[in-house]
Amino acid sequence: MASPRDAMITGIGLVSCLGDGVDAHWASLMREGGCQPVVDHTSFAPWPVHPMTALELDRQIPRRGDQRQMEAWQRIGTYAAGLALDSAGMKGNADLLSRMDMIVAAGGGERDYAVDTAILSALPSAADPGAYLNEHLLSDLRPTLFLAQLSNLLAGNISIVHGVVGSSRTFMGEESAGTDAVRIACARIAAGQGDLFLVGGSYNAQRADVLLHYEMGRLLWKQPFAGVWHRQVQSGGMILGSVGCFLVIESREHAATRGAANLAHIAAIATDRSRRRPGEATAIATHQFDAMRQHLDPSHAAVISGASGAPAATMEEAEFLRDLRLPVRATASAFGHSLEPSFPANLAIAAISLANRRLFPPLEASELETPMAAELRQVLVTSWGHWRGEALAVVEAA
């Protein structure tokens, strides 16, 4: 039953290798003959990555000075935030923006590779290694790089470029940052602690330093592109993707009052954690699902999975999903795994699909990814972090 405090998605900004904006994503997912993910196999060989589509940054970040103050991850996120505000019909509305609450899921920015490699090469043979490090960091680091790397400066840039200033909070913690950002926005709306939220994040996968981080954990796929489920037949692994996604989430009554179109309804959301001993993530996901299943109509429901491809979690999630007997789509097979914005992006894909009343075709040949002919009315969105964090949401047609 509709409540004035329902959390409605009224704006979506989404950019990835599949394109710029909601329509480009839907067209790509519905492509005759199947979605064709864009994969860069050469720049970071042997690691494939999904590169960001070319963005006309001037459209959302008009001042070149602002663009120069940001690293790629901030530009992607600020651009996607602008798309979301456009989509919600709020761009430039100072009254709304001044009381809009923002929760950003963020990692950090990339290294200056030239500075790093010069120091790493020369420091071990320097007469005074400590002094050498100090001297070169002081003289070689760009002063503005700090702010371009700093986690909360994606939010800061959105405040500067788009004027979102009601509040600004940044969550950190890979996939969980994205799931908790959405959960807390929805909880605040339900409790009357806010009416209007901008929630999302961004990720730049085209970076040697993030590949280095996940390679240390030996979590990356190092072969030619394959879908998330297919990778598990061998050793599993993640293919990272550059993604930016922001959602405007607002109370049903607030959207109605300002005449905003509802794109979808976040009907339920739960987040949790486990230590990931075998079966623990499944136990949490089952508990989350049991609390939501009474409202689910399986004949019109599907799953958008955030499976990362990282072996243990993805294989356990596959078993969990098999038991649900619903058509599944793992979007990491389409635009890669993107950590912080992965869950917001999957909510966006769910909302787009619901707005079109249909699920897009399977992304790979897998027993989980069955075709769906029935009208789509509900989507379960999963997020099992590559290391920690389990979340589940139900998104419904508005």
Place this chain on the structure above:
Amino acid sequence: MARSDVDSRGRPVVVVTGTGVLTSLGNGKQDNWRELTAGHSGIRRISRFPVAGLRTTIAGTIDFVPVDELSAPALSQRLAEFVIDEAVDEAAIGSSGDFPGPMFLALPPVEMEWPQRLALAAASGANETVTYDDLLRAAGTGRFARYHERFLFGSVAENLAVRFGTKGSPVATSTACASGATAIQLGVEAIRRGECEAALVIGTDASVNPESLIRFSLLSALSTRNDPPEAAARPFSKDRDGFVMAEGAGALVLESLAHARARGANIIGVIEGCGEMADGFHRTRSSPDGKPITACMQHALDDAGLTPDAIGYINAHGTGTPENDKMEWVGASAVFGERAASIPISSNKSMIGHTLTAAGAVEAIFTLLSLRHGRLPPTINYDTPDPTLPVDCVPNVARDAQVAHAISNSFGFGGQNVCLVVGTP
């Protein structure tokens, strides 16, 4: 008259039943309060790493807490463990390793640091020129898997959640130098919406390392008055020249008043209101009109259901940068009018330095202790008043004062502004 369990808007009143604090002044509330009210400084010459060539050679480092394989997240986690132990012990809530509520953690951004990068470079066997390809090759050996976990943004909160048995997904937040106050606000909101009866809130920061220090130095944010170190942090003084980086941690057990009463808990103070307002003017500077800072304080007062007249003390953000102290005065003047010059407003940072991510939590605790003990910590090094900032900064010597309501300000890069109103039980 005893407080009602709900506030004027019908929301659960949120109280503090346990606190823990660790700064360069010492480990624990007792040592910190003694040193703070004695006007002592924890700022010293840096001994953790070579300072040759640096413009700033001082900080409030925590050198008395040993940690395996030092890094900012490793020491931040260790400091958090100490202060959580102290806070949970004081609150006498839950049982060991089983805290009955969620965790909100203010944490500095995490990334791999130079010792680890150099270890990878050494392991790669590359001669002369080391590239990221060499590091990647070394990473693929699997010998550095522990770095993957250590330098995730989520692992400090995860490890603390495991150790202390908090419930649900732990939230790690960063709003730059306002982070600690944001974490408190997240906890207050969770209790107010009835999601939990108790929440564990922490701010921790141990990121004094060469690159972090140099990054702030390149933004001209740090004091270069290295000698003597304890005289460098000079909030509100005419000759202030920047903040002093420091490490520390603070933890608070928040509870609904009803829950605290029902279990007979000792109530230390009340988080009466939280306010925030982002500033879209500039990445590191406040709007010249001070409007976001003003609005932030007003929002906190509104949230607390109080008028400016009720406030008897301001625990300043008070970094000692020329910009911050000026804008904080502009904001206070706008909110408090003529009273602004007579409300005591002191800066803990004059003694403990700027504990960055932890500051909002550490200073909220010191504000609670100020109310509880009826004693306001001073602003030390106040020798040369700035005539444009006619503040009563409790100069140099602590002062007895009975205060019922105080505010604690936190402002940060990226237009972050958070203000808390705290009160006596």
